[in-house]
Amino acid sequence: MPLVRSHYPFSAIVGCDAGELDDLGLSLVLTGISPAIGGVLVRGEKGTAKSTAARALAALLPPVDVHPEDRFSTDPADPDDASPDGPFEAGAAVESRPVRLVELPVGATEDRVLGSLHLEKALSHGKVAYEPGLLARAHRGILYADEVNLLPDHLVDLLLDAAATGRVTVERDGFSVEHAARFLLIGTMNPEEGELRPQLLDRFGLTVEVAAPRDPAPRAEVVRRRMAYDADPAGFAARHRPAEEALAARVAAARERLGRVLLPDTALTKIAEICAAFDVDGLRADIVTARTAVAHAAWAGRTTVTRADIRRAARLALPHRRRRNPFDAPGLDEELLDRILGDDELPPDPPPSQPPADDGPDGRGEDGPGDDGPGENAPDPRDPGETGGGAEGPSGGQAPDDAAPAAQAPPVEPADAPDHDADRTPAAPPGRGAAQDTTVKATAPYRPRLLTVRGTGEGTDGRRSRALGSRGRRVGVARPGQDAGGSLHLVETVRAAAARTRTGRADGPLRLRGEDLRTAVREGREANLILFCVDASGSMAARKRMTQVKTAVLSLLLDAYRRRDKVGLITFRGQGAGLALPPTHSVDIAAARLDDLPAGGRTPLAEGLLEAARVVARERRRHPRLRPLLVVVTDGRATGGKDAVARSLHAADQVASLGVSTVVVDSESGPLRLGLAAGLAARLHADHLPVREVSADALSTAVRERAA
Incomplete structure (x- = not known):
């Protein structure tokens, strides 16, 4: 009999024991209690137990009842949950099975996710039959997507449709099938590899940031437990079985209590005030925060939502909904949150039988409406959230900008825009001349014209160049x-x-x-590799000029984010060139490096082009089907060292020999222009694009003026 390897127990994860859950454990448990919350997105650096915790959640959820012959796991007790394998006769056999954890691979095909024609029956028996996909298998279970930010766009679209409607409709290959697909969506991602599309980001009810602890004691405990598990998985699981069963029993009790939890109008109004103050889009944030607060109250053993429940719910439901553009870091100003919530507990709703004008709230603020008796709303000493802003105890759940000073504003005034500089690592461009360095910021990005790779490729699905x-x-x-x-x-x-x-x-x-x-x-x-080679020398240091260049590159970066491209950033100034950002899907990091890029010193154009040639050649060996697009941003001047012009021409010939599609963005401005960038473009066999024409609107205006 083959040995079955046990999953790592949820209760054995440091920070996820039954006594006190950190943000990661609490968010998973709350969605298990109330699947209507909409799932969890776990963001964080590699090696922080994101996948381990997600896979361990299934063992805590109560089993589900199904018909043994039903491939779609419909609920026998729900007449509206019809199965394509049905109808089933009254009194048909019903069995109980554990909740399924269905993993969605990054490389899954659309047919595998939605379902497809059963080829064996079609080819052998001439029958058109439907083979269910992963979404059907995940119904009433957990759909887990590791590296969810790397999913192709067509799979993201399928998840959005299923999450919005709770159903899947398949019309293809001579059959038509519709079935339910209600699942708990859990995604994990490393932000360094790129951000998630805003549409899918909003579909996750909760989000949590995790990071490895910096205290040696918990780090050592993590290693100790992991080594014990690897040495004896079955024995390790057996030792943690009592804690696992206690945690599962508490989840089941909270599920049973969920329908009896009261959400007073005062609490609902406070949730609306918080969502309005943080300027979130739409009303999904209000709904998710309310559902999470109710689930947290049920988890804490209460039957009325309190201030602490709302606070914990807001910290999990709002950070990822405050992003105004793809380059905004998620986060929440907790000082503003505390000012909106206030120090006093929420007053109960007035009894409907009493007239509104009476003796006022003298003494009624301690108990709830009266159904549960006195003391029902008293703070639970076991719940860390009841401390009202004390130590939350997450292993990385603090918002990225919680250390920023709060704005002096009324309680309902929108929070300040997130501070990007807190999380940025300044690029260290090579070269000297620090005394001449100057750093300016880009202005608001605009819609750029579409830059594409010549020919037809065979790369991964994207939104840029033609491909088979x-x-x-x-x-x-x-x-x-x-x-x-x-x-x-x-x-x-x-x-x-x-x-x-x-x-x-x-x-x-x-x-x-x-x-x-x-x-x-x-x-x-297809998606492409967009490699930026940016001149950061003294000839670019004029404030207006560098601002214009950074805004153009930032706009192209934003376009690359939307088209799911991979990006890299090379800078050259002073005595050499360097790879400021290796090719990555994290456009956010590229934007941060660009924003902090100083300008000054000589112009080593040859070194910049040679570095670009090396990066292109290396990436072609690593990813042969990922076609590169080289974007050189320069005024064409070469002043870096002896024979700078000759060396730059030789370097341009070397780049041209690679046959890579190239665009030279000409940053030269002013009434007197040398036209050196245009000559460089001709040498590179590249397209020449003045920086003022990077904007799609500016190009359209120029075309209209010439036509007139």
């Missing part, structure tokens, strides 16, 4: 062995088999062979 892939309009079919990468084209497969049959014999059944298989060739869009 699994999505887009069908432009042909491919035979086996041609590595088209598309889905099976059933009509062309049958047609190829019929043509072969006619050349053999005129009658008899249609028999398919491997040589008959055809796949669809589709043309869509």
Whole structure:
């Protein structure tokens, strides 16, 4: 009998014991108590137990009842939860099974997620049958997406549709199927690898930031427990089984209590004040915060929502909804939150039978409406949230900007914009001349014109350059062995088999062979590597000029974020060039490095181009299908060292020999221009783009003026 490796117990994770949960453990438990909250997004650095905690949650949830022959896990007690495998007769067998944890791989295909034609039945028996996908399997369970920020756009769209409607509709290959898909969505991500699309980010009910503890004692305890688990997984799980069972029992009791928790109008009004003060978009934040506060009260053993419940709920439900643009860091001003909540406990709602004008709130503020008796709303000493702003105890749950001073504002005034500088690591451009250095910030980004790679590629799905892939309009079919990468084209497969049959014999059944298989060739869009090579020398140091350049690059970075590109940043000034940011999906970090980039010193153009050639060559070896687009931002001057002009021309020839698509963004301005950047573009076989024409609106205006 094969050995089954036990999952790491939830109660064994440091910070997730039954006595006191940190933000990570609490957010997972609350969504388990109330799945209507909408799931959890766990953000943090690598190696912080994000995946371990998500996988361990399933063991704490109560089992579900299903029909044994139902592949869609519908609820036998819910007449509205119909299964495509049904209907089932009255009194049909029902069994209880544990909640499923279904993992969504980053490389999953659309057919695997939605479901597809059952090929064996179609080819062997001539029947059109549906094979359920991962969303069907996750119904009434947990759908876990590791590295959710790296999911392709088409999978993100499927998750958005399923999360919004709770159903999946499949119309393809001659069948039509609709089934329920209500699941608890848990995603984990490392922000260094790129941010999440805002539409999917808002679908997560709660978010939590985790980081490794800096205190040696808890770090040592983490290592001690992990080594004990690796040495004996079964024995380790057995030692923690009592704590695991106690935690599961508390979750079950909170679920049972959830329907009896009272959310007074005063508490609901306070939630609305908080959401309005933090200027969140829409009303989903209000709903999620209210549901989370109710779940937290049930978890704490109360039947009325208190100030502490609202505070913990706001800290988990609002930080990721305050982002105004992709470069804003998530966070929450906790001092503003405390000012809005106030120091006093929430007053209860007045009894509906009493007239509004009476003796006032003399003495009624300690107890609830009266159904649960005195003391029901008293603070629970076991709950760390009842301390009202004391130590929360998260292993990294503090918001990134909680140390920033609070704005002196009325309680309902919107919070200040997040401070980006707190989390930025300034780039250290090579070279000398610190006395001449100057640093300016970019202005608000604009919509840039679309820059694309020449030709047709075969990269991952994206939104920039033309490519042959699994999505887009069908432009042909491919035979086996041609590595088209598309889905099976059933009509062309049958047609190829019929043509072969006619050349053999005129009658008899249609028999398919491997040589008959055809796949669809589709043309869509791919993501690219956008490599910026930015001149940060003294010739760029004029404040207005550098501001214009940084704004243009920032706008292109924002465009790269929206098109799901990978970005890298090279800077050159002084005596050399350096890779300020290795190619990454984290456009936020690129924007931070750009914003802190000083200008000054000589212009080593040759070194910048040679560094770009080295990075392009290296990335091509690592990712052959990821086509690069080199964006050189310079005025074309070369003043770095002896024979600077000759060396820059030689470097340009070396970059041109790579055959990489290149755009030279000409930063030269003023009435007297040398035109050196245009000459550099010709040498690179690149497109020449004046910085003022990076804006799509500016280009449209110029075209209209010329046409007039």
